[in-house]
Amino acid sequence: MTGPGDAAPPSLRVQTVLYRTPAGAMTRFAEAVAAACAGARRAGAIRSASLWIGDCSPEPVLGAPGGGATPLPADDLVPGGIDESRYLHFGANLGSAGGHNRLFRTMTEDLVLVVNPDTYAAPRMVTELVAGMADPTVGVVEGRQLPLEHPKAHDPRTGDTSWASGSCFLARASVVRAIGGFDTDLFFLHGDDVDFSWRARLAGWRVVHRPTARVLHDKRLSEDGMILAGEGELEHSARVRVLLPWRYDRRDLALAALAALEASPDALSRRVGAELRARVDAGDMPEAIDHDHAVAQFVDQDYADHRFSYADV
Amino acid sequence: MTQLPGTPATPPVEHPAVAGAGSARDQHGAPFLTVLLRTRGRRPATLEDALLSLAAQTCDRFEVLVLVHDPEEGAVAAVEATVATFHPRFAGRVRVVPVEGGGRAHPLNVGARMARGRYVAALDDDDVAFANWVACFEEAAGRAPGRVVRACVATQTVRSLPGAWGGDDGYEVVSRPHVDYPIEFDYLDHLVDNRTPNNGYAVPRQAVTDLGLTWDESLPVLEDWDHLMRAAAALGVESAPTVSALLRSWSEGLSSKTDHGAEVWKQTHRTIEERHTQAPVLLPAGSAAGLRARALREELTRRERDRLAGEVQRLRSDARQLSESLGDAGRRLEAVDVDVSALRAALADAEAQLDAMRSSTTWRAAQRALAALTALRRLAALAGGSRTGGRGAGGSRGGG
Structure with a gap:
């Protein structure tokens, strides 16, 4: 991939998988991610960004029914940061792991941000996550969740951690391809991120936590x-x-x-x-x-x- | 309104200034809430967290005043730059206001005067709101327009990490959130101590600006407790029984705990207690039942205490008697012990004498004579019947 320090900044794909997420919440999500991508583009951290939304709900939350790629109707709500947005209604509940894998199939970008729809990205989130990729040995960078921070430990100097939460992590596309994405045979909703991280580490990549990459995860x-x-x-x-x-x-x-x-x-x-x-x-x-x-x-x-x-x- | 469990809601006295402040109807396009976000510009990392938590609110009918108190050079510009990075839908609802002079309460009063929301609520720059913080207040205000609305706040311990975040001052969460404050407001409980942090309640703005329910600027700390109690007494409280915000407790690093010494906190606590003592209190509906329950509990506690005191007295008396009896028994045991020793010595002496006798020639001769005599007696018995009872008719009591 290309990365910070190279001639051209990397391209980014943002992808999320929803299940009966209210449309209003999706608008907030898309606005925040777009603002974060706009900030990253202004900072020269990325050169382009696409937003892919996969819908596991029985009925489509956004756009027209059917399984084809359709433009996000709310394109005008994501100004300045997103070049292309796609919405796919899967017509089946593939789970978080299966939904992301389906979206990975069309991935052509250098980096992919896997993020939950019940999150709100901080303006510097994408910039900070991409900065975490400056070290070429890093394959996955995890954001810091608010208001309920994940309790797992990380090295305060290097950020190295056991695994990255699928609520919000940035991965190199090459890592996703190398390990074949999430293991949908074993995992549906939970544990897929732990397994993804450990297989990435087995393949020689580091997984790091980035506390300055803030994301609000709507937990209560x-x-x-x-x-x-x-x-x-x-x-x-x-x-x-x-x-x-x-x-x-x-x-x-x-x-x-x-x-x-x-x-x-x-x-x-x-x-x-x-x-x-x-x-x-x-x-x-x-x-x-x-x-x-x-x-x-x-x-x-x-x-x-x-x-x-x-x-x- | 302050409600004790099981009591019906009673409308508070509605002040014309605040009546309808919580109604769903948007008066002249005013937002429901103005958030008074208090900062000194010294904690950009936590301020960014607090702003993010506001941007992510599920209800967007609010505005934010970032009140930068006694800002150092460049602090206001830095805060403005941070705000500008957010999506315009949020950033457009935020104003950054430098505030000079005064204590902790001063920025809140300045902010309330500038606010456009029907309610005002405070949030400090190291607090974090859950995504439903504003929605909780709005729902409660919709149920009881014009009252103070109160939600529950959890506390979490954090530790400062200077320079840890790539030069920024970071921090680390070191405990899970604890729900130590009561989930619902209780006026009587709040007379004992503050059980609602400043980010746990919102008041109708006009109660502050028109009724004089301002934060007391003479108080160095605990201005929120004093303010809430005056507002609660005047307007009543509607509880939203939901955890909707986090209060950070710093194990290290800057906070109001470190800005003011323990003596200041203690003295201010006494000052506010004295105010509560001196002021006439109009208690909310339901308080009489609550007071009766408390009085009954106290009465029961007193009776139980008296009963236990009597029991202790009795046990002490028993213990004394037992101790005396034990002493007496001890002395007897010692005497018995002496007797036993003497008996053992006498027995040993007797056994020695017996051994000596058994080993003598006379004793062995006597034994042989005795055996011969016994044999003769058995022969006589066989010949003429036994007087001493054998195994024949008549039975036997003694045996041979």
């Missing part, structure tokens, strides 16, 4: 200070607790997590446990990689060292 807190999550998120999160260690050759942890699911008082956990037990019995679990445990990190129930836990009392 319950009355007892816990992050509110839907049942779908909890279900996929439970599944990942078994699949991820299995994938990264920690069958001991995977089986312990499976036993915990099966013994859980929570019906949803037991249901996921039964489903995974059937897969184990049928020999339908993923082939293990990272046999030397070079990249995978399992710390309690997390996939990195954490500075604090949202479960702390």
Whole structure:
């Protein structure tokens, strides 16, 4: 790719996958991303930007129904930063991982920003993420989420971190192509970003956190200070607790997590446990990689060292 | 209005100046809210966070006044440059205002006078709003126009990282958010301490500008507590039982905690307490039930305390008696111990004598004579029946 310091700044694709996101929220999202791209272009960090929106909703949130690429109707809401915007209604719920992979197919740009639709980019976000790519060994740069910062640790000097959250990360297109995007066989909504990051690291790239690349991720807190999550998120999160260690050759942890699911008082956990037990019995679990445990990190129930836990009392 | 659980909402006294301030109808195109964003221009990193959290609000019926208090040279221009980078839809609703002189409360009063919103709310430059912060206030004001609207605030500890962000002063979050403040407003609780940070409530603007409910500039700190309580007493409070903002607590670095010493905070707390003590208080509807409940709790607590005190007294008395009994028993045991020792010595002496006797010739001869005598007795018994009871008729009690 081309990058900062080269003659021509890199081209950027921004892509998001939505599921029943309100149109008004999509407008705010698009405005913010456009402003961030405009700032990056003024700063000479990128030479062009395209915005690709994939829609997994049963009915199209934007534009006309159908699966073809159509111009974003709200082109006039993204002035100055976006050269081209595309909206694809998939006609099926492919999940976040599957939706992004579908969009990756048409990628011709140097860099791709994978970002959630329930986010609002800070004006300097794109500029800062691209600056994080100045080191050619860096393959993925993660933004800092507000108001609820992700607790995983990073090296304060280099930014190196275990994995990058798919809520907002910038990746080299070459990394996406090299590792084949997200693993949709294993992951639907959660864990896809951890796996993506670890496979990028196995391929020799660094994954770094960039605290100056701010993004507001519209998460809320319950009355007892816990992050509110839907049942779908909890279900996929439970599944990942078994699949991820299995994938990264920690069958001991995977089986312990499976036993915990099966013994859980929570019906949803037991249901996921039964489903995974059937897969184990049928020999339908993923082939293990990272046999030397070079990249995978399992710390309690997390996939990195954490500075604090949202479960702390 | 301040509502205690289970009590019906009662309309507050509506001041003509603020009546309808929270109604859904937009008066003369005024936004619902003016955010008074207070900064000294010394924390550009957190200010950018705060601005981002405002730009991302789900409700955009608000404007922002960035009140740069006693700005150093270049600070206002730097803030203006930051604001200008945002999308025009947000940047166009932000004004940057330098404010000279006064204490912490001064910029808020200046801002309130310049505000166009029907409500005003404060946000400090190290605070972060959740995306529904404005919407929560607006919904509550829609339910109860003209009242103070109050949401819950979570606290989070952060640590300053000077120069860490490529030359910028960064910071690091070191704790999860804690919901330490009550989810709903309770006037009586707030008489004890401030349980609503300044970013947790909004007041009708005209209550500030027309009714004199300004922030008290003589207070070096806790101006929000004083302000909220006066506004609550005059207008009532409508709660939005939602966590809608974060208050940062700095484990290191600049903050109001470090700008003012502990003694200043303590003294100001006493000053405000004294004001509450001196002022006549018109309590909101439902407070009588709350006071009764508290009085009952106190009565029950007092009774329980008395009962426990009696129990302690009784236990002490028992303990004394037990101790005395134990002392007596101890002394007896010592005496018994002495007796046992003497008996053991006597027994040992007797056993020694017995051993000596058994080993003597006389004893062995006597044993043989005794055995012969026993045999003779058995023969006699077999010949003439036994008087001492054998195994025949008549049974036996003694045995042979």
